[in-house]
Amino acid sequence: MAKEIKLMKGNEAIAEGAIRCGCDGYFGYPITPQSEILEHLTLENPYPKTGMVVLQAESETASINMVYGGAACGKRVMTTSSSPGISLMQEGLSYIAGAELPALVVNVVRGGPGLGTIQPSQADYFQTVKGGGHGDYKLITLAPASVQEMYDFVELGFDLAFKYRNPVMLLSDGVIGQVMEKVEVGDYKPRWTNEYIAKNHPWALVGKPESRGHNIITSLQLDPVVQEKVNHKLQAKYKVCEENEVRYETFQTEDAEILLVAYGSSARICQKVVQLGREAGIKVGLLRPITLWPFPKKPLLELSKQVKSILTVEMSAGQMIEDVKLAVECRVPVQHYGRYGGMIPTPTEIFEVLKTL
Amino acid sequence: MTREEIIKPENLVYKKTKVLTDTVMHFCPGCGHGTTHKLVAEVIEEMGIQSETLGVAPVGCAVLAYNYFDVDIVEAAHGRAPALATAMKRLRPEKFVFTYQGDGDLAAIGTGETIHACNRGENITIIFVNNGIYGMTGGQMAPTTLEGMVTSTSPYGREQQFNGHPLKITELVAQLPGTYYVTRQAVYTPALVRKAKRAIRQAFEYQKLNKGVSFVEIVSNCNSGWKMSPVKANEWLEENMLPFYPLGDLKVPEKE
Numbered sequence: 126m127a128k129e130i131k132l133m134k135g136n137e138a139i140a141e142g143a144i145r146c147g148c149d150g151y152f153g154y155p156i157t158p159q160s161e162i163l164e165h166l167t168l169e170n171p172y173p174k175t176g177m178v179v180l181q182a183e184s185e186t187a188s189i190n191m192v193y194g195g196a197a198c199g200k201r202v203m204t205t206s207s208s209p210g211i212s213l214m215q216e217g218l219s220y221i222a223g224a225e226l227p228a229l230v231v232n233v234v235r236g237g238p239g240l241g242t243i244q245p246s247q248a249d250y251f252q253t254v255k256g257g258g259h260g261d262y263k264l265i266t267l268a269p270a271s272v273q274e275m276y277d278f279v280e281l282g283f284d285l286a287f288k289y290r291n292p293v294m295l296l297s298d299g300v301i302g303q304v305m306e307k308v309e310v311g312d313y314k315p316r317w318t319n320e321y322i323a324k325n326h327p328w329a330l331v332g333k334p335e336s337r338g339h340n341i342i343t344s345l346q347l348d349p350v351v352q353e354k355v356n357h358k359l360q361a362k363y364k365v366c367e368e369n370e371v372r373y374e375t376f377q378t379e380d381a382e383i384l385l386v387a388y389g390s391s392a393r394i395c396q397k398v399v400q401l402g403r404e405a406g407i408k409v410g411l412l413r414p415i416t417l418w419p420f421p422k423k424p425l426l427e428l429s430k431q432v433k434s435i436l437t438v439e440m441s442a443g444q445m446i447e448d449v450k451l452a453v454e455c456r457v458p459v460q461h462y463g464r465y466g467g468m469i470p471t472p473t474e475i476f477e478v479l480k481t482l
Numbered sequence: 483m484t485r486e487e488i489i490k491p492e493n494l495v496y497k498k499t500k501v502l503t504d505t506v507m508h509f510c511p512g513c514g515h516g517t518t519h520k521l522v523a524e525v526i527e528e529m530g531i532q533s534e535t536l537g538v539a540p541v542g543c544a545v546l547a548y549n550y551f552d553v554d555i556v557e558a559a560h561g562r563a564p565a566l567a568t569a570m571k572r573l574r575p576e577k578f579v580f581t582y583q584g585d586g587d588l589a590a591i592g593t594g595e596t597i598h599a600c601n602r603g604e605n606i607t608i609i610f611v612n613n614g615i616y617g618m619t620g621g622q623m624a625p626t627t628l629e630g631m632v633t634s635t636s637p638y639g640r641e642q643q644f645n646g647h648p649l650k651i652t653e654l655v656a657q658l659p660g661t662y663y664v665t666r667q668a669v670y671t672p673a674l675v676r677k678a679k680r681a682i683r684q685a686f687e688y689q690k691l692n693k694g695v696s697f698v699e700i701v702s703n704c705n706s707g708w709k710m711s712p713v714k715a716n717e718w719l720e721e722n723m724l725p726f727y728p729l730g731d732l733k734v735p736e737k738e
Contacts, residue, residue, distance in 0.1 A: 150573055178572045183598035187565040190558065190595070194538070194566030197556040200573045220559050319574070330554035330570070332533045332577060339503075341548045343539075343557035 129310050135275040135301040136161035138308050139205060139231055142279030144171045147314040148229075149200035150178040152191035156210045157243040158299040159233035163205075176316055185210035189217030189230070196226035197342040199322035199329025201283050205231035207299075208249050209240060211257075218292055219258030223344030225328075225359075227286035229279065230264075231295040233302035236467035244467025245299030247389060250444035253296050254418040261356055263363045264294040265370065266417040268388040272306035280311075289366055290328075296417060298440065300390035300469065363419075372415035373424055377403065381410030383482055384428055386449050387438040388414045390469070395438050397472035402479055409479060417445070422452040429453035434482045438475055439463045501527045505549045512712025514702030515543055517669040518611055519550055521679045522582065525686055526553065535578045536570050538563040542584035543617040543704075551582075561592020564599035567606045578689050580607040585626040586616045589651040593625075596651065603660030603694035607685045610652070610697065613704040614723060621707030625649040628726055633707070648726065652699045656732040662694035664733035668701045668724070670716040681731075693735070701727045 133141065140162045143151060153163045163181060171177040182188040188204040195202035206214065211232045221228050234249045236242035253266050265285050267278045275297060282293040323331045333339045346352035377399050378384065387395040392413035402409035412428060414421050429435070434457055437446040443461035450459050462478045464470040501523035509515045526535050532553060539547040541560035548555040558566045563581035571579040588596050588610050599606070615633055616622040622635040626648050630639040640648075656664040663685055667678035678700060685696035701723050705715035 150569060152569060178569075180568070180572065182565070183594055186562070187568075187595055187598065190562035190565035191569035193558070193562070194556065194569035195573050197566070198536070198570055198573055200569075202569065202573070216559055217562070224556075330536050330556060331574075332536065333552065333554045334533050339552050340554045341557070342555070343548055345545065345557055 131308050131310055132305055133272060133308055134161055134303060134305050135269070135272045135297065136233065136303070137165045138272045138276040139279060140165035140169065141310060142276040143203060144169060144175060144177060145311055145313050146280035146283060147175070147201065147316040148177055148203060148279070148283070149316050150180070150195045150202040152180050152182050152188045152195070152202065152204050154182050154185050154188050154206065154210060156207045158235055158245070158302050159205055159207050159231070162231070175313065185213040186217065189214035189221075192228045192230070193217055193221050193226065196221060196228045197224070197330050199326040199331065201227075201287075201317070203229035203231070205233065207233045207235045208237050208246070211249065211252070215252075215258035218264065219260055219262060220344050221292045222258075222262035222264070223260060224342050225290040226292070226342065227283070227290055228292045229282040229286055229295065230292060231297060234296065234298040236465065242467035243299070245390065245440060245469060246465060246467060247298055247391060247439050248441040248444065248465055249296065250417065250439070250441060253294050254420070254448070262359060263366075263418055264292050265289065265366060266294045266296050268296050268415060268417050269301055270389050270392045270413065272301065272304060273308050275301060276308050276310060285370065289362060291362070291366070296389070298389050367419040370416060371419050371421050371423070373421035374413050374415060375424070376411040376413065378410030378412060378428060380408050381428070381431065382408040382433050383410075383479065384432040384435045385409060385411045385438060386414070386425070386435060386445070387411065388417060388445065391438045391440055394470060394472055395475065398475045398479060401472055401476045405480075407479065420448045420452065425449060425452040426454065429456045432457060435459045436479065436482060437461050438470060440469065441465050499523045499527045501532050501552050502550055503552045507550060508546055509543065510706045512703065512705045512715060513543075514613070514669045514700060515611060517675060518609065518678075518700050518702070519547065521669070521675065521682050522580070522609055523551060525679065525683045528683070529686060531578050531686070534576070535580070536574065538567045538570070538579070538581040540581070540583040540587040542587045544582050544584060544611065545618065547582050561587050561590070562595055563587070564592065564595040564604070564606070564608065568599050568602070568604045571604055571606050575605070578607070578686060580609060580686070582609045583611070584617070585610070585612040585614065586624045589649050590625045593651070596655065597658070600655040600695045600697065601658045601660045605689055605692045606695055607689060608695060608697045609682065610699045611702050612699055612727065613702045613707070614648070615704045615707040617704045617707045621704070621709075628722060650727070652697065652732060655695070655697055660694045661697055661733060662691070662735055663688050663696040665697070665731045666699040666701060666727060666729050668719070668729055670703065670719060688735070699727075701729065
């Protein structure tokens with residue numbers, strides 16, 4: 126069968142990816158710049174076709190807790206929002222992580238703080254990879270840099286969420302959410318049956334049969350001895366995840382003397398900077414983290430032995446730069462260039478910074 | 483007559499329902515939660531729906547409800563139980579889904595989730611235990627605390643001028659088109675226990691009709707938080723709580 130190619134916005138690709146990968150439920154609340162996700166889902170109306178539930182909640186707080194309830198039933202459920210809405214979801218994310226449930230959350234980041242601006246930003250990096258909510262927990266974080274990846278990472282996100290019984294964050298931004306590109310979409314995959322869930326996810330709430338005790342989903346441990354054990358178990362899981370799930374790509378790093386590090390739409394812009402640099406005779410390459418947590422520490426450490434300086438480019442005041450510095454153990458100077466508050470850096474202005482390194 | 487001769491099925495007059503686990507409850511002696519748990523569990527057993535029931539526990543005194551109800555059950559964040567139950571019922575519409583919540587959980591921090599789940603007409607049962615106080619955290623003022631009532635955060639008595647009015651959330655949800663059955667009961671006398679059980683049974687039966695939320699308030703006591711003996715707390719409940727929170731049905735389905 127010929128490949129099916131569609132021209133769509135990043136936000137629409139999220140919705141389409143959800144419907145086609147067998148997602149069971151979407152719960153969301155409108156917020157710019159990601160409202161097309163809920164709009165596309167309600168327009169497509171997948172329920173009669175795939176059985177996927179789409180519900181507009183009364184708030185982001187309700188959305189994430191609907192996700193919590195659906196995830197407790199072993200269902201593949203998700204929500205999406207943008208920065209202020211994601212802030213409201215932090216309580217629920219902490220509960221979902223604490224209860225070890227799989228769930229997918231998409232943040233199409235906009236400028237902040239506060240109500241901020243509806244223009245693109247990458248200033249939610251700290252919130253996403255350093256905690257956000259309360260307690261010691263981690264979100265597996267994927268950073269798409271194209272509309273195709275917005276589509277692909279929905280299914281990948283669900284796979285990782287269930288593999289580790291952990292919430293997955295797709296950290297996008299207003300550029301990737303709003304830009305239109307062609308996308309190769311996959312076939313419609315059937316949703317899991319209730320029988321499949323009962324068999325393969327024995328922790329899920331499916332109704333207690335006589336043959337087993339009742340399943341309890343909770344993040345409460347009143348006994349600190351037990352709570353510490355739960356935390357040890359979480360940390361052990363995160364370690365396995367760090368060993369197995371690091372994703373990144375490199376661009377002309379083989380002979381690079383200067384390394385750019387950028388993710389998401391900043392990485393797209395930095396590809397052009399690499400081209401400008403090479404044309405000017407500067408040996409510059411790019412490392413693009415695809416997973417922001419777990420962070421590609423090892424490849425960065427390796428490259429730090431080869432390059433003489435590193436420039437991180439982020440649409441923030443400098444957040445990922447801290448992880449880059451930790452990864453390279455301060456072997457080489459690491460500088461930051463960023464535009465923020467909704468402003469997007471141009472390749473030319475980054476190139477001007479590059480020339481000063 | 484030996485002990486063995488007495489313990490025979492034909493002599494059995496009472497047995498704990500199998501839908502309650504053997505876990506020792508943490509509730510204070512005299513508290514209405516234990517009775518209310520028992521009634522919900524008995525209804526589930528009598529309807530034969532133990533394997534078809536999914537529960538949602540709250541944050542508050544009933545936070546450990548998941549240890550007592552022998553059904554598949556999730557512990558929600560404070561106030562969010564109706565949001566969890568919404569998704570659970572939408573994704574497993576053939577199941578019986580219930581939340582069990584207190585007044586701080588349902589009528590303060592979770593007001594939004596309560597109102598909107600009720601207004602959407604989710605086909606769930608909400609069991610709402612109202613004792614006019616935050617019991618778990620040590621007896622602070624709740625949205626349902628009566629005027630003049632002394633709590634640890636209204637030590638001179640709740641003043642309307644500063645603390646606002648006690649919230650009749652049950653009257654509020656009864657106004658919403660998404661609720662199908664709304665009733666207020668109590669469990670401090672044997673007769674009221676029997677009546678409350680019939681109401682809870684009705685609330686679970688109505689889930690079969692897919693016509694919206696069935697909502698059962700249990701006006702209860704908190705002898706620890708109220709700083710009274712269990713007997714005195716029940717007297718106080720009757721004299722003070724019931725005039726403001728009168729028992730009875732607030733919304734019953736029209737005969738079809």
